[in-house]
Amino acid sequence: MAGIGFELKQILKEKSLTSVLKTFGYSAILSSGPWVISMVIILGIGLSNIYLFHTVDSQNVMLKASVTYVSALAISSVYTGFFQLPFTRFIADRMYEKRYYLVLPNFIGMLIVTIVIAFLLSFILAIFIFNTQSNLFILLYITLFTVLSCVWMANILAASLKLYKHVIIFYLLGYIGIFICSIFLREYAIVGLLISFIIGNSIIFILLFLGIIYYYPSVHKGNSNFIRFDIFKGNFGKFYWKLAWSGVLYNIAIWIDKVIFWFTPVVGYVVIDRLHASMVYDFPIFLAYLSIIPGMAIFFFRLEVDFAQAYADFYRAINHHGSLGQIKQHKQRMIDAVKRSIQETLFVQGLFNIFLFLSAKTLFELLLLPKLYLPLFYVDVIGVQLQLGFMSILAYLYYLDRQKEALIYTLLFVFINAILTWISIQMGPYFYGYGYSVTLLILFVASIATLNRILQELDYETFMLQ
Amino acid sequence: MRVVLDKGEVDILIPCEGTYPYVRGGVSSWIAQLITGLPEYSFGIVFLGSRQKDYSAKPLFEFPDNLLFMVELFMFDDDEKEPIRARDGDIEDFKKIEELYHWFKEKKEQDSFPKELKKIDFYRDRVDEATFLYSRESWYFISNKNQENCPEISFLDYFWSVRSIHIPIWKVVKLANFVLDKGKIIHSPSTGYSGFLSALIANDTGKPFILTEHGIYTKERKIDLISSSFNLYKKLDLFRESAEDNYIQKMWVNFFEGIGKMTYSKANPILSLFSVAKETQIAYGAKAELCRVIPNGVDIKRLGATLKNRPTGVPKVITLIGRVVSIKDIKTFIRAIRVTANVIPDVEAWVVGPDDEEIAYAEECRDLIDILDVKDNIKFLGFQNIADILPKSGLQTLTSISEGMPLVILEGFAAGVPCVSTDVGSCKELIYGGEQEGDRELGKAGVICQIANVEQLSSAYIELLTNEDRWYKAQKVALERVNRFYTQDIFIDNYREVYKDIFKKIGE
Numbered sequence: 001m002a003g004i005g006f007e008l009k010q011i012l013k014e015k016s017l018t019s020v021l022k023t024f025g026y027s028a029i030l031s032s033g034p035w036v037i038s039m040v041i042i043l044g045i046g047l048s049n050i051y052l053f054h055t056v057d058s059q060n061v062m063l064k065a066s067v068t069y070v071s072a073l074a075i076s077s078v079y080t081g082f083f084q085l086p087f088t089r090f091i092a093d094r095m096y097e098k099r100y101y102l103v104l105p106n107f108i109g110m111l112i113v114t115i116v117i118a119f120l121l122s123f124i125l126a127i128f129i130f131n132t133q134s135n136l137f138i139l140l141y142i143t144l145f146t147v148l149s150c151v152w153m154a155n156i157l158a159a160s161l162k163l164y165k166h167v168i169i170f171y172l173l174g175y176i177g178i179f180i181c182s183i184f185l186r187e188y189a190i191v192g193l194l195i196s197f198i199i200g201n202s203i204i205f206i207l208l209f210l211g212i213i214y215y216y217p218s219v220h221k222g223n224s225n226f227i228r229f230d231i232f233k234g235n236f237g238k239f240y241w242k243l244a245w246s247g248v249l250y251n252i253a254i255w256i257d258k259v260i261f262w263f264t265p266v267v268g269y270v271v272i273d274r275l276h277a278s279m280v281y282d283f284p285i286f287l288a289y290l291s292i293i294p295g296m297a298i299f300f301f302r303l304e305v306d307f308a309q310a311y312a313d314f315y316r317a318i319n320h321h322g323s324l325g326q327i328k329q330h331k332q333r334m335i336d337a338v339k340r341s342i343q344e345t346l347f348v349q350g351l352f353n354i355f356l357f358l359s360a361k362t363l364f365e366l367l368l369l370p371k372l373y374l375p376l377f378y379v380d381v382i383g384v385q386l387q388l389g390f391m392s393i394l395a396y397l398y399y400l401d402r403q404k405e406a407l408i409y410t411l412l413f414v415f416i417n418a419i420l421t422w423i424s425i426q427m428g429p430y431f432y433g434y435g436y437s438v439t440l441l442i443l444f445v446a447s448i449a450t451l452n453r454i455l456q457e458l459d460y461e462t463f464m465l466q
Numbered sequence: 467m468r469v470v471l472d473k474g475e476v477d478i479l480i481p482c483e484g485t486y487p488y489v490r491g492g493v494s495s496w497i498a499q500l501i502t503g504l505p506e507y508s509f510g511i512v513f514l515g516s517r518q519k520d521y522s523a524k525p526l527f528e529f530p531d532n533l534l535f536m537v538e539l540f541m542f543d544d545d546e547k548e549p550i551r552a553r554d555g556d557i558e559d560f561k562k563i564e565e566l567y568h569w570f571k572e573k574k575e576q577d578s579f580p581k582e583l584k585k586i587d588f589y590r591d592r593v594d595e596a597t598f599l600y601s602r603e604s605w606y607f608i609s610n611k612n613q614e615n616c617p618e619i620s621f622l623d624y625f626w627s628v629r630s631i632h633i634p635i636w637k638v639v640k641l642a643n644f645v646l647d648k649g650k651i652i653h654s655p656s657t658g659y660s661g662f663l664s665a666l667i668a669n670d671t672g673k674p675f676i677l678t679e680h681g682i683y684t685k686e687r688k689i690d691l692i693s694s695s696f697n698l699y700k701k702l703d704l705f706r707e708s709a710e711d712n713y714i715q716k717m718w719v720n721f722f723e724g725i726g727k728m729t730y731s732k733a734n735p736i737l738s739l740f741s742v743a744k745e746t747q748i749a750y751g752a753k754a755e756l757c758r759v760i761p762n763g764v765d766i767k768r769l770g771a772t773l774k775n776r777p778t779g780v781p782k783v784i785t786l787i788g789r790v791v792s793i794k795d796i797k798t799f800i801r802a803i804r805v806t807a808n809v810i811p812d813v814e815a816w817v818v819g820p821d822d823e824e825i826a827y828a829e830e831c832r833d834l835i836d837i838l839d840v841k842d843n844i845k846f847l848g849f850q851n852i853a854d855i856l857p858k859s860g861l862q863t864l865t866s867i868s869e870g871m872p873l874v875i876l877e878g879f880a881a882g883v884p885c886v887s888t889d890v891g892s893c894k895e896l897i898y899g900g901e902q903e904g905d906r907e908l909g910k911a912g913v914i915c916q917i918a919n920v921e922q923l924s925s926a927y928i929e930l931l932t933n934e935d936r937w938y939k940a941q942k943v944a945l946e947r948v949n950r951f952y953t954q955d956i957f958i959d960n961y962r963e964v965y966k967d968i969f970k971k972i973g974e
Contacts, residue, residue, distance in 0.1 A: 323618050323620065
């Protein structure tokens with residue numbers, strides 16, 4: 001027979017096996033969970049101080065310490081936002097390849113980079129911001145900032161390794177530590193509080209670190225290094241720039257409305273050196289964040305249980321030679337899972353909100369907050385609910401590896417939030433809080449439309465656009 | 467797509483599908499022979515390959531002076547891939563494609579073939595490659611077709627089969643468009659993709675199109691498909707409905723039959739190497755009045771010169787020239803040698819050809835040699851110069867289960883070696899004589915046996931090696947037959963005539 005004919009068999013064989021999307025899952029937005037816990041607890045410390053010690057002086061110290069702490073929280077979360085998502089994605093990819101032994105050495109490498117940059121960054125920041133404070137204060141600020149940065153990285157890793165229970169327990173222990181230290185170190189005023197924050201966060205960090213070492217040891221014949229920088233060297237594929245920037249932007253976006261309030265003359269005022277706060281804006285919104293917890297719990301449960309399963313089934317149906325009918329059926333199950341998760345999340349959140357609305361007055365009295373804040377609190381509660389919805393959609397976008405869309409939405413979040421917040425300030429006190437809430441309304445609706453389109457076309461894109 | 471050579475206008479354009487100049491073998495040598503043998507014409511080559519890495523990096527043939535043009539395209543290479551971008555597509559155009567499917571699936575009559583679809587611009591401007599590959603409309607179309615025809619089969623396999631069937635169409639169209647004004651006549655050495663390319667060009671430009679088929683392409687693809695080497699997913703037998711997973715195979719067969727018919731409908735003349743092949747072409751849809759046989763030829767001078775090196779008498783050596791692969795059925799040869807060695811203990815059997823293509827099969831052959839205890843009789847010689855081997859051989863043999871027109875038989879004849887072969891391809895015509903006048907009257911240049919019939923083969927070996935009269939008679943017939951009908955000069959003259967006729971018709 002003549003030597004004519006193509007290598008069709010070979011080509012067909014290769015196509016069937018490799019060209020279908022890799023499955024991976026990672027919970028990106030999980031970092032927000034502990035962030036909310038911190039918010040709530042710092043509020044708790046503030047309030048309990050107000051309750052326990054009715055002196056103007058101690059309140060003033062408390063406020064200064066809180067604002068300092070919040071600034072370290074905010075800036076370190078924006079900074080580590082750059083590494084969080086690429087790092088979790090990197091880890092998820094390695095886990096998919098079953099190279100568990102690469103987790104720990106790369107985590108240590110990641111920590112080293114995080115610490116070096118955090119140190120330099122906070123050094124410059126501290127000198128710039130706190131121009132009248134003692135060297136001890138500056139040193140403590142640098143330490144706090146660096147420890148917090150490490151906590152974020154350890155936290156996101158522990159969460160993506162699904163050590164949820166541990167994360168929650170460790171946070172509780174850490175904040176109990178802060179609370180106890182703050183009582184014992186009361187006579188050292190602001191310095192004592194800063195030390196308490198450092199101790200508490202160090203506890204969290206150490207516990208998380210131990211947890212990671214315990215569950216993911218690095219001893220393996222495929223690895224001889226204690227420290228690895230694979231993610232920066234691009235040993236396993238390129239660095240995920242889009243994920244990095246969307247992480248930074250998301251963290252900027254959730255702070256930008258507060259920052260605008262702090263630094264707008266009428267509503268913001270100086271607390272300590274160059275740090276500002278906003279009496280009108282801060283308390284209601286931090287209090288409103290409290291309401292996010294039940295909804296978030298429901299959402300992650302649904303994401304982990306329903307959606308992750310449906311997603312895995314969808315790709316399994318494709319890769320394991322399912323018929324088109326089966327593939328479409330699994331796609332529908334995925335869509336149903338998304339629908340149900342958002343419905344239930346918003347429903348639970350809504351119920352909780354109604355409860356909050358009804359009891360808001362009593363709550364405010366209990367917390368000795370001026371009733372003046374009530375309308376703003378209502379608006380913020382709605383905004384927080386919408387933020388939860390938007391966060392859920394973002395989580396799906398990350399899950400479906402739609403990095404471009406996620407980046408665009410986080411970018412929009414920054415700009416719309418900034419612009420609408422500024423407009424709301426111009427429109428007067430009655431509209432405070434609407435900037436944030438309307439931003440999230442717009443983003444939530446738009447991102448639902450995007451997610452819907454993506455899900456509808458998932459089979460088309462999986463097959464045709466590869 | 468890359469232009470390898472462009473030294474001016476050419477007379478004859480030859481589309482080569484996975485052959486000359488990157489692959490060795492019958493068709494490639496035939497092309498080389500044709501080009502070198504007809505220096506009065508200039509030639510162009512259009513090479514169609516699957517992926518660059520499937521072929522040798524450098525041409526395996528030296529380009530003759532009258533080869534003036536060559537362009538190559540590797541259809542499945544990544545750099546040939548259209549940039550990926552989502553798009554909508556137009557439902558109307560897919561209706562046209564649906565008509566085409568009907569044609570492929572059902573009768574494949576010429577007049578029912580949608581006219582627009584014969585034209586190059588349909589594929590270039592209406593449903594272009596990117597539309598087919600990336601558009602939403604195309605996705606609906608493919609998934610609807612799947613639901614209509616074979617909703618139960620693995621969609622992944624279905625999808626990739628559909629893509630793999632279609633992608634080459636656009637590549638061929640792209641290439642056809644590029645070489646549209648190259649050459650005055652098209653001469654395709656096969657149907658398949660190069661036949662399709664030629665048919666498109668012939669349809670668009672009205673250029674004459676000659677087809678010479680070596681094997682029967684459509685049949686070979688069918689064998690490929692049925693030998694289950696496609697690695698498609700199959701359910702366990704118990705859960706499978708009988709027709710279920712044949713659908714993909716059927717799709718491929720329909721496709722190759724379809725483009726085969728398109729090619730036959732545009733080609734004139736339709737040439738083959740031997741009369742059995744001609745019959746098969748007619749069965750696959752070629753018009754009988756356009757079909758002719760032009761056999762291959764061998765260089766009788768070079769091989770005839772080796773006659774003087776032959777020892778006196780009949781050497782007790784049986785030579786099989788061919789690769790050690792299952793299609794050549796070397797195992798039957800080994801068994802036949804066992805039987806032969808019982809009668810002629812000092813018989814030698816040489817297998818001349820590479821044994822690295824089917825390593826497992828070659829290993830099995832060696833085991834069989836051990837088991838049958840013919841180690842002293844059988845030698846695997848690897849690749850050898852036949853001009854050295856043939857004078858030392860008493861007989862040449864082929865035990866293949868499939869052949870086209872094996873040149874080795876003719877080469878053996880030219881060197882004065884009779885042949886014992888199984889009844890495949892044109893072997894019978896070569897050994898017992900074909901339809902040409904006076905051919906059969908010459909007599910038998912060896913023996914034809916049934917496929918895998920050890921007894922027939924071995925008794926033929928014994929008869930010819932022990933009966934010198936019979937052997938010398940066969941040698942005489944062999945030499946006469948090759949000199950009268952199968953010389954390279956006759957082969958070249960035949961094609962010179964074909965070309966001359968056609969150039970006369972188009973007024974050049």
